[in-house]
Amino acid sequence: MSYTLTVAAKAPVVAYPALIAAQFVNAQSQDAVKIEFVDEKAVDKASAKLTKGDETVVDGEILTKLASAFPKALTGAETAQEWIKFGAEELTIKDFKKLATSLEKLDSHLNYRSFIVGYKPSLADVAVWGSLRSNGMVGSIIKNQVYINVSRWYTLLESDKKFSGVAELLQKSVADLKKQAKVKPDGKKEGHKANFDIDLQDAVDGQVVTRFPPEPSGYLHIGHAKAAILNQYFAQQYHGKLIIRFDDTNPSKEKTEFQDSILEDLELLGIKGDKITYSSDYFDHMYDLAVKLIKEGKAYADDTPLEKMRQERMDGIPSERRERTVEENLKIFTEEMKNGTEEGLKNCIRAKISFDNPNKALRDPVIYRTNLTPHHRTGSEWKMYPTYDFCVPIVDSLEGVTHSLRTIEYRDRNPQYEWFLKALNIRKVHIWDFARVNFVRTLLSKRKLQWMVDKGLVSNWDDPRFPTVRGVRRRGMTVEGLRNFVISQGPSKNIINLDWSIIWAANKKVIDPIAPRHTAVVEPVKVHIVDGPSKPTIEKKPKHKKNPEVGEKDVIYASDILIDQEDADSLEDGEELTLMDWGNVIVTKLVKEGDHVKSIEVKLNLDGDFRKTKHKVTWLADTEDKVEVDLVDFDHLITKDKLDEGDDFENFLTPKTEFHTAGVADVNVKSFKVGDIIQFERKGYYRLDKQAENGKPAVFFTIPDGKTVSKYGAKK
Ligand SMILES: *[C@@H]1O[C@H](CO)[C@@H](O)[C@H](O)[C@H]1NC(C)=O
Numbered sequence: 001m002s003y004t005l006t007v008a009a010k011a012p013v014v015a016y017p018a019l020i021a022a023q024f025v026n027a028q029s030q031d032a033v034k035i036e037f038v039d040e041k042a043v044d045k046a047s048a049k050l051t052k053g054d055e056t057v058v059d060g061e062i063l064t065k066l067a068s069a070f071p072k073a074l075t076g077a078e079t080a081q082e083w084i085k086f087g088a089e090e091l092t093i094k095d096f097k098k099l100a101t102s103l104e105k106l107d108s109h110l111n112y113r114s115f116i117v118g119y120k121p122s123l124a125d126v127a128v129w130g131s132l133r134s135n136g137m138v139g140s141i142i143k144n145q146v147y148i149n150v151s152r153w154y155t156l157l158e159s160d161k162k163f164s165g166v167a168e169l170l171q172k173s174v175a176d177l178k179k180q181a182k183v184k185p186d187g188k189k190e191g192h193k194a195n196f197d198i199d200l201q202d203a204v205d206g207q208v209v210t211r212f213p214p215e216p217s218g219y220l221h222i223g224h225a226k227a228a229i230l231n232q233y234f235a236q237q238y239h240g241k242l243i244i245r246f247d248d249t250n251p252s253k254e255k256t257e258f259q260d261s262i263l264e265d266l267e268l269l270g271i272k273g274d275k276i277t278y279s280s281d282y283f284d285h286m287y288d289l290a291v292k293l294i295k296e297g298k299a300y301a302d303d304t305p306l307e308k309m310r311q312e313r314m315d316g317i318p319s320e321r322r323e324r325t326v327e328e329n330l331k332i333f334t335e336e337m338k339n340g341t342e343e344g345l346k347n348c349i350r351a352k353i354s355f356d357n358p359n360k361a362l363r364d365p366v367i368y369r370t371n372l373t374p375h376h377r378t379g380s381e382w383k384m385y386p387t388y389d390f391c392v393p394i395v396d397s398l399e400g401v402t403h404s405l406r407t408i409e410y411r412d413r414n415p416q417y418e419w420f421l422k423a424l425n426i427r428k429v430h431i432w433d434f435a436r437v438n439f440v441r442t443l444l445s446k447r448k449l450q451w452m453v454d455k456g457l458v459s460n461w462d463d464p465r466f467p468t469v470r471g472v473r474r475r476g477m478t479v480e481g482l483r484n485f486v487i488s489q490g491p492s493k494n495i496i497n498l499d500w501s502i503i504w505a506a507n508k509k510v511i512d513p514i515a516p517r518h519t520a521v522v523e524p525v526k527v528h529i530v531d532g533p534s535k536p537t538i539e540k541k542p543k544h545k546k547n548p549e550v551g552e553k554d555v556i557y558a559s560d561i562l563i564d565q566e567d568a569d570s571l572e573d574g575e576e577l578t579l580m581d582w583g584n585v586i587v588t589k590l591v592k593e594g595d596h597v598k599s600i601e602v603k604l605n606l607d608g609d610f611r612k613t614k615h616k617v618t619w620l621a622d623t624e625d626k627v628e629v630d631l632v633d634f635d636h637l638i639t640k641d642k643l644d645e646g647d648d649f650e651n652f653l654t655p656k657t658e659f660h661t662a663g664v665a666d667v668n669v670k671s672f673k674v675g676d677i678i679q680f681e682r683k684g685y686y687r688l689d690k691q692a693e694n695g696k697p698a699v700f701f702t703i704p705d706g707k708t709v710s711k712y713g714a715k716k
């Protein structure tokens with residue numbers, strides 16, 4: 001196992017001595033010390049730390065540690081201690097007078113000496129030189145030869161890359177860290193070193209072009225969201241461009257309305273392409289390229305019946321039509337298929353790659369098909385359309401895409417993609433594979449989701465139980481939470497069935513510091529404060545105790561208040577309890593009916609110590625200002641984590657997936673807008689889905705926080 005040296009790039013005194021020491025070690029045994037920078041003022045409260053396994057040392061100890069582990073690389077450890085101390089304490093100071101005294105000392109020591117100890121650079125030189133290098137005031141002193149021996153010694157060591165190279169190393173890493181920080185989707189700087197390492201091959205800053213190519217045939221779901229976000233991420237990271245391309249090559253499936261909904265979905269993800277394009281814009285071009293392939297004998301027309309073609313492909317048997325002449329192929333393509341004749345409809349065009357390649361994706365894939373359905377953009381101009389396999393490499397290449405992100409299910413088809421680029425002699429595009437995300441207990445299939453909509457099991461495609469972008473956003477997922485999640489999953493190439501709690505926990509990190517705190521009471525029980533305020537009074541209180549920027553809210557204090565039934569039932573006569581953000585009260589009367597408390601009387605004891613009470617209770621003034629609310633929670637649609645092949649999803653539907661709790665909330669709710677995310681204290685996070693109107697309560701959806709367990713077992 002090697003050592004890792006982590007250096008705080010923004011430390012007031014950068015750990016140059018440790019960096020130089022690491023260079024010495026690495027010069028002798030390559031990569032023995034891995035060097036990392038963080039864009040912070042400190043690591044573990046020090047300017048640097050050295051770790052190996054679970055052993056960690058910081059600052060000055062790093063030198064001693066490395067010297068004892070690599071005595072050949074770093075000599076003179078015995079005598080270096082005082083110099084390490086001298087460097088750290090007396091040379092890093094910024095007070096000119098004190099610094100002058102230290103430098104005089106060093107200058108006289110270096111009289112008649114080339115190095116601090118002995119006849120070659122040793123650990124003492126590393127410590128002292130590094131300390132001087134980290135002191136911004138020293139540069140000009142050295143240059144002006146104020147302390148001539150120090151200058152001589154300093155310049156001598158500087159000619160050694162092991163010394164001078166560290167500044168460059170730091171500069172480069174700072175630039176890298178800045179670049180990484182820029183990547184943060186919301187423009188905020190990332191506080192710590194990114195914990196993932198996703199780079200694109202041969203990416204040139206400013207020249208990267210990525211694309212997100214949805215088919216306009218449905219709504220985007222969480223799987224698409226990953227692709228869209230990753231494409232945007234890379235475009236931003238490399239200061240390049242993102243193309244949104246509608247892959248509209250199949251008129252039987254596509255509709256204009258889906259095109260609009262996809263753009264809306266992208267907006268919900270905070271994604272706006274630099275350009276919106278359509279594969280159909282390139283129909284002419286693709287036609288010409290198909291003609292070219294046919295003329296060069298690299299494609300042929302095939303009218304083998306579908307089933308037979310499939311079987312031949314499976315068995316690696318060449319089609320009987322494989323050796324048709326160029327003339328015959330051309331005629332079928334440019335006349336029969338193009339005109340959509342009966343003969344044309346029987347045929348398709350296949351690339352002549354191989355009939356028996358072990359990779360079945362290379363067994364003469366179909367590149368053009370006849371289809372008489374009018375296209376939503378080109379109408380009846382075309383009667384045949386390129387397939388996805390043919391279209392994508394060509395349009396990627398034509399549009400200047402530099403990096404094509406594809407999910408790993410396409411991995412078998414990557415050689416095919418490359419074959420087309422080569423056969424057509426068009427610009428090369430890099431392919432970057434990533435794993436799609438799957439979540440437990442849901443369905444992504446368009447057909448199955450449509451079935452649920454049709455059966456009325458969910459309200460629509462934006463139902464909060466749906467894995468659609470609309471659905472999860474409506475449930476309370478933030479753009480930032482989603483992005484953080486996707487980017488953290490970015491480089492993973494394993495398709496795994498993720499627990500929803502992972503993505504909701506990422507979301508909670510985003511909303512918790514900014515969600516205003518409010519009060520809601522369910523199954524309210526009346527509490528009368530006998531010596532409470534004679535009439536209701538309003539006070540301004542912070543919406544978030546730890547984050548004043550969130551603003552203030554109105555809190556009404558009144559002698560009649562409401563508390564949750566559950567809280568009421570936990571109280572005892574004579575008990576002292578705390579009303580949160582008000583003070584202590586003592587129960588003077590408790591009226592019970594059966595097991596439940598029906599009403600309570602208390603008297604104030606505002607001098608009471610809240611640390612001594614057992615119950616701290618949320619309360620709400622029982623005035624006309626309170627707002628009726630409907631708190632809605634949801635469960636997963638499916639009762640099984642992952643449906644197996646052959647499972648009929650209809651047998652695994654969760655019987656009940658929607659739960660309503662009526663309650664009342666504080667007056668501030670009236671000013672909320674749909675989409676606002678808040679916390680009802682001691683209850684959880686909620687998103688306002690619908691304001692109160694026509695006597696109906698305001699509807700809030702519970703936002704999962706990754707911790708709650710659903711009725712049917714899975715975390716959410
Ligand atoms: C060190 O500096 C002193 C003057 O500060 C000078 O007399 C002496 O020659 C220097 N020594 C060397 C080795 O250059």
Ligand SMILES: *[C@@H]1O[C@H](CO)[C@@H](O)[C@H](O)[C@H]1NC(C)=O
Nearest residue numbers: 334335336337338339340341
């Ligand atoms: C296809 O259409 C073109 C132009 O409309 C026509 O000249 C040609 O004869 C047609 N070919 C066939 C085979 O129908």
